[in-house]
Amino acid sequence: MNFSVGYASITSHVFEFNKPSLKLHENVAKLNEIRLESYYINGKLLNMNIYSKTNSLVKVKNY
Helix, strand or coil, rough: CCCCCCCEEEEEEEECCHHHHHHHHCCCCCCCCEEEEEEECCCEEEEEEEEEEEEHHHHHHHH
């Protein structure tokens, strides 16, 4: 992933039934976090994968 445009982090949410998008996310650059959440939508339980990548060059200030 190229952070040269100044992004600090990127997060995407992909439903489990979206197989092409899941495959894309799993093949992309090293991700910092992959998390699973579940939601009821129209009476169906759907799983969602949440992918995130953080730019290691960004310094976070603790106040």
